[in-house]
Amino acid sequence: MKLVDVMSAAGLSGYAIVAMVLFMAAFLMIVIRTFAPGSRPQHSAAAQLPFSDDASGPAPRARE
Amino acid sequence: MSAHVDTFSYDDAIVRKFLWATFIWGLVGFLVGLLIALQLANPAFNLGLEWFSFGRLRPLHTNAVIFAFAGNAIFTGIYYSSQRLLKTRMFSDALSNFHFWGWQAIIVAAALTLPFGFTQAKEYAELEWPIDIAIAVVWVAFAVNFFGTLARRRERHIYVALWFYIASIVTVAILHIFNNLSLPVAPLKSYSIYAGVQDAFMQWWYGHNAVAFFLTTPFLGLMYYFMPKAADKPVFSYKLSILHFWTLVFLYIWAGPHHLHYTALPDWASTLGMLFSVMLWMPSWGGMVNGLLTLRGAWNKVAEDPILKFMVVAVTAYGMSTFEGPMLSVKTVSSLAHYTDWIIAHVHTGALGWNGFLTFGMIYWLAPRLFQAPLHSKKLAEMHFWIATFGILLYVAAIYSAGITQGLMWRAFDETGRLAYPDFVETVMKLMPMYWVRVAGGTLYITGMLIFGYNILMTWRARPATYEVPVISAPPLAPAHPEPAAPAGEGLWARFTAARFHRRWEGLPLTFTVLTALAVIVASLAEIIPTFLIKENVPTIASVKPYTPLELAGRDLYIREGCFNCHSQMVRPLRHETERWGEYSKPGESVYDHPFLWGSRRIGPDLAREGGKYPDLWHVRHFQDPRSVTQNSIMPTYTHLGRRTIDFAGIQGRVDAMAMLGVPYGDAVTRAPELAREQAQQIAAGIAAAGGPADLADKEVTALIAYLQRLGKDIRSAPATASAPAPAPGGAP
Numbered sequence: 001m002k003l004v005d006v007m008s009a010a011g012l013s014g015y016a017i018v019a020m021v022l023f024m025a026a027f028l029m030i031v032i033r034t035f036a037p038g039s040r041p042q043h044s045a046a047a048q049l050p051f052s053d054d055a056s057g058p059a060p061r062a063r064e
Numbered sequence: 065m066s067a068h069v070d071t072f073s074y075d076d077a078i079v080r081k082f083l084w085a086t087f088i089w090g091l092v093g094f095l096v097g098l099l100i101a102l103q104l105a106n107p108a109f110n111l112g113l114e115w116f117s118f119g120r121l122r123p124l125h126t127n128a129v130i131f132a133f134a135g136n137a138i139f140t141g142i143y144y145s146s147q148r149l150l151k152t153r154m155f156s157d158a159l160s161n162f163h164f165w166g167w168q169a170i171i172v173a174a175a176l177t178l179p180f181g182f183t184q185a186k187e188y189a190e191l192e193w194p195i196d197i198a199i200a201v202v203w204v205a206f207a208v209n210f211f212g213t214l215a216r217r218r219e220r221h222i223y224v225a226l227w228f229y230i231a232s233i234v235t236v237a238i239l240h241i242f243n244n245l246s247l248p249v250a251p252l253k254s255y256s257i258y259a260g261v262q263d264a265f266m267q268w269w270y271g272h273n274a275v276a277f278f279l280t281t282p283f284l285g286l287m288y289y290f291m292p293k294a295a296d297k298p299v300f301s302y303k304l305s306i307l308h309f310w311t312l313v314f315l316y317i318w319a320g321p322h323h324l325h326y327t328a329l330p331d332w333a334s335t336l337g338m339l340f341s342v343m344l345w346m347p348s349w350g351g352m353v354n355g356l357l358t359l360r361g362a363w364n365k366v367a368e369d370p371i372l373k374f375m376v377v378a379v380t381a382y383g384m385s386t387f388e389g390p391m392l393s394v395k396t397v398s399s400l401a402h403y404t405d406w407i408i409a410h411v412h413t414g415a416l417g418w419n420g421f422l423t424f425g426m427i428y429w430l431a432p433r434l435f436q437a438p439l440h441s442k443k444l445a446e447m448h449f450w451i452a453t454f455g456i457l458l459y460v461a462a463i464y465s466a467g468i469t470q471g472l473m474w475r476a477f478d479e480t481g482r483l484a485y486p487d488f489v490e491t492v493m494k495l496m497p498m499y500w501v502r503v504a505g506g507t508l509y510i511t512g513m514l515i516f517g518y519n520i521l522m523t524w525r526a527r528p529a530t531y532e533v534p535v536i537s538a539p540p541l542a543p544a545h546p547e548p549a550a551p552a553g554e555g556l557w558a559r560f561t562a563a564r565f566h567r568r569w570e571g572l573p574l575t576f577t578v579l580t581a582l583a584v585i586v587a588s589l590a591e592i593i594p595t596f597l598i599k600e601n602v603p604t605i606a607s608v609k610p611y612t613p614l615e616l617a618g619r620d621l622y623i624r625e626g627c628f629n630c631h632s633q634m635v636r637p638l639r640h641e642t643e644r645w646g647e648y649s650k651p652g653e654s655v656y657d658h659p660f661l662w663g664s665r666r667i668g669p670d671l672a673r674e675g676g677k678y679p680d681l682w683h684v685r686h687f688q689d690p691r692s693v694t695q696n697s698i699m700p701t702y703t704h705l706g707r708r709t710i711d712f713a714g715i716q717g718r719v720d721a722m723a724m725l726g727v728p729y730g731d732a733v734t735r736a737p738e739l740a741r742e743q744a745q746q747i748a749a750g751i752a753a754a755g756g757p758a759d760l761a762d763k764e765v766t767a768l769i770a771y772l773q774r775l776g777k778d779i780r781s782a783p784a785t786a787s788a789p790a791p792a793p794g795g796a797p
Contacts, residue, residue, distance in 0.1 A: 019590050023583070027314040034306050043306075047298035049223040050289055053148040053536075 070218065071537045074147045078160045080434050082140040083427060085168060087517050089136060090423075092175075093128030094513055098506045100125055103700070104667065105499040107691075110700040115179040117700040119626025123190040124178045129415060130188060132171045134279060137423040139167070139206075141286040142229055144430060146213055149223045149289070151538045155212025159205050166202035170195060181624035182252040185659050186267045188274055189243050193254045196244045203240065207233050211577070218538040224305045227576070228285030231313055234581045235277040238588070243270035249721040250714070253620075257725060260654030264662055269588060276316050279414065280386075283422055284308070284351060287379065290426045291358050294371045300357035304350050311347035313580055315340045317587035344390055352383030370445035374425030377453060381417025385410060400475070403632055403666040405495070406467030409460050416456045416509060424448070424516060431523045436531055440522035448512040448519070455508030462501035469494055475640040483643055488669045493696050605652035608778045610727045611771070613715045613736035614743040618771030620718065621764055622661070625702065632663035633672040633775065646673035646776065653779055656727045668699055673776035680747055681756040683769045705765040706757070710744065712737040743770060 102109040103118045110117045143160065147153060154160050173195050177183075183190040191199070210233060214222070243266050246254035258266050292299050299305055356379055359366060366372040388410055392401055401407060432439050439445065473491040476484035485491050611619060622628070635641050637648040649672050654660055678686075682693065687705050690697040719736040723729040732739055741761075747770055748761035760766045 015590070019586050023314050023587065027310060030310045031307060034303050043302040044298070046221050046223060047292075047302040049149060049219065049221065050145075050225075050292050051298070052219070053151070 069537045069539050071535050072153050073533045073535055075154050075157060075160060076144070076434055076531070076533075078154070078157070078164060079140055079144045079430070081164050082136050082143060083430065083434065083520075085164070086133060086136040086140055086423065086427070087513075087520065089128055089132030089171060090420075091510070091513055091517065093125060093133045094506070094510050096121055096125040096128060098503065098510060101499065101503050101506050104698055105496060105503055107698045107700055112701055112703065114625075114702070114704045115181070117625070117702075119629045119700070120179050120181060122626060122629045123183060123187075124175065126188060127174050127178065127190060128171070130274075130278065131174075134283075134415075134419050134423070135167065137419070137426070138232075138278075138282040138286070139163070140430070141290065141426055142210070142282070144434075145225060145286070145289040146210065146229065149219065149226055150213055150217035151219045151536070152213060152216045155209050155216060159209035159212075163202060163206045163209060166198065166205065170198050170202060173198070177252060181626070183623060183626065184244070184246065184254065184256065185623045185626075185628055185661060186243065186256065186263075187271060187664060189240075189267070189270060192252045193244070193246055193248050194251065196240070199240060200237070203233075203237055207237065218541055220541060222576075223289070224299075224302065224309060225285040225289040227309050227580075228281045228288065230577055231309070231580050231584075232277050232282040232285070234577055235273065235281075235584050238581070238584060239270050239273050239277065243267060247721050247725060249717050253718075255718075255721055255725060256659035258658070259725070259727075260657045260660050261651045263658065263660040267660070273317060273584075273588075275414075276312065279419055280382075281312060283382075283419060284312075286422060286426055287351075287355055287375070287382075290422075290429060291355055291375050291379075294369070294375060294425065294429050295359050295362050295365065297358055297360075297362060300354050300360065304354045308347045308351045308354065311343065311350075313583050314587075315343055315347075317584060342390065345387060348386035349383055352379050352386075355379035355382075370442060370449050371425045371428045373446075373449050374421045374428065377449075378418050378421035378425060381413050381421065381456075385414040385418060388413070399636070399638060400471045401467065402636075403664070404467040404471040404474075405463045405498075405665075406471065407665070409463035409467055412456075412463065413460055416452075416459065420509075421452070424452070427516075427520065431520050435524045435527045437523055437526035437528070440519050440526065444515050444519045448515045451515070452509050452512035455505045455510075455512060458505030458508065459502050460505075462498040462505065466495045466498040466502075469498075474644070475638075477640070483640065486644070488644075489694055489696055492667070492698060604655060605650060605779065607781050608653055608655060610656045610722070610729055610732075611774060612739060612743055613719050613732050614710075614740040614767050615771045615774045616718055616722065617710060617715050617740060618767035618769070619661075621705070621768045622771060623659075625705075627671075628661045628663045629665070630663075630667035630699070631669065631671045632666050633670065634662040635670055635672050641670075645670045647779060650779065656722070658722065658725055658727070671772065671775055675773045675775045675777040675780075679754065680751050680769050680773065681754045683772060684751055684756050684760070684765060687765055687768070702765075705768060706760070706763055708764045709762045710740070710764055710767050712740055712762070715740050740767075 099109065100118055100121050103121075114120070143154065170191075174191055177192060177195065178190060182192045184192060189196075210229065214226070214230075245257045247257055248254045256263050256266075288299055288305055356376065359372065359376070362372070366376060391397055392407070392410065428439065428445055470491050473485045473494065478484045610616075633649070635645045635648045642648050649662075654662075684706070686693045686699075687702040689701055689703075690699040716736045719729055719732050723733050744766045745761045747766050748759075748763075751760055751766075752758040
């Protein structure tokens, strides 16, 4: 008996559908969570992160 | 709370190295692109040199642009931004340098093997197995270095750009390993362990997702870091960027309704797949809008700043090509666009516009900071921008019209119901003016690249004698992550929305990485397994037999020469295709094809039904000089095939490898070279008798002809009851 026979007997395609639905659900949860009221302050703090490193500073001015 | 503060510095030397590599390989990749564009406009540019011909160089172009140019650009940005976002030096300088030199060595290895015909024949995965192993090793070193840096960070929150990097690093590793599984037969030759339909699924699972996780997600990470930096404004909506990320990770791999159509999935699941695909428009456009709106109130800056100009065009190109992608997967659009230059135009919008321009914008921003000198000339940067933008427009306009023109010509019927352009070359000739416009567009883009290189070089020359290395100080992370208790006494909903699960994942890179990897793997398995292991999906055809040893050797020559870069072997079940080529291709026909050779672009005619269409001598003359047989052909000459001798001794090893992969080879397993010689002598005698050259019995051209004459034969010898009645032999006009 080859692997192919085992796999075809296992009827796996149903699991693919279950997984797909679970993914959709997980995704929707993240959407809801992200857009839930009250998350704004932490997000705007996070958005500032690229600027928290002052070492890069402004670039030397370009010559014209 | 401890008052302790760490001091450290960033490693910018590694960023400078990657920056130079980006420029040098970019220039090489673009120049090879220009050369092959010239070859299509005029075959004389193949120069009659075997290692210079289109089939050999086209993979060099794609690999150089994707892995060398875009790859080094990604690393430049990742090494710069990650250290700063995480407030720590890279985990290990030794690993950083190993990554850099290892990656460059791989690129050199690619440049030394592809022109000499060492290829796995799978698009963007052409490199042979030893190089594949090297890629895996270097990638793992990069991953260890990156995750080590994450673990040592001094910033609790992981900024969204880093999520994109994590997803890219993990996914690329998975894609690379599974698509490249192969059985080595020689130091630079291997056979894919998958065959036919399965190999095709594996390859396009890889192709589809490599575009996502090598050319999209890492660049989105760069966009989310460098665009706010360049605009000096935070990203327009952080929420949108989170959504953008998860949509790509969760939906991208599922959005393959064209893959799912073939499986045993019920209709509603197929519909759901389509829904995913449409939903992909959301993050693409959400991402584009998010990028563009980051510039809100700063549009006056865009007018003055070439960096922002590059970024605006890059993000717009991203939006356009990701809108086009799902559109191309719609069956009716695909039936017109597939195999034509439309696809080439589509990928160049992405590569030249999105990847190229984001890279230029990023490097113009980085150069003064890395070289600690002002940018040599803003004017030249402006000039680069306008020349390159005009170059893209020329390229894309010409190649879209080439694609649509040829697509329409292929499917046109005249009033009597016959093909309006039965002669394939006619549909090629029509494209020549557009191919010359492409050459002009490419030349402009490269001119811009040279200006860019000059500008960066001059900036570098103004650098200080020694670079200043700023000392950074930041407190270490507190070990425990404080977790506020859920608000007591409130409902489930309140507790759910107040839960810190998402912030917690971000704070736990390992969990986050595992979940991302899981998302990718589960979706991939679900997509691949059905076609892979379930028997009924690939019905076998009794009359389909393995190639003879000589045909197999010929097939390997077909691979070596890169014929699949111009010729497809897949007739689709569309009327104009079956009229032109003959019976449409069945999955069962390619069960012994390790690797599959369906091809993706028809610069020349489809060859799935080539067997028996012309006498052997026709092919001999055609390889010797295509234009003496078909006027105006743009196929390169292959005179070396008539000179070089067949490696008969090596054939046994190849047959044995095929047998190991499950191809039923029977007695050929013990006497392959003998069988090959016999067949070659027969063919050569026939050619000599017909008035051709008399010395071909041991020449490569004979093996290749044996292979070509076999194509499509098996299906024709099938009993008439097995399938629809076979079309008249010769199929094509």
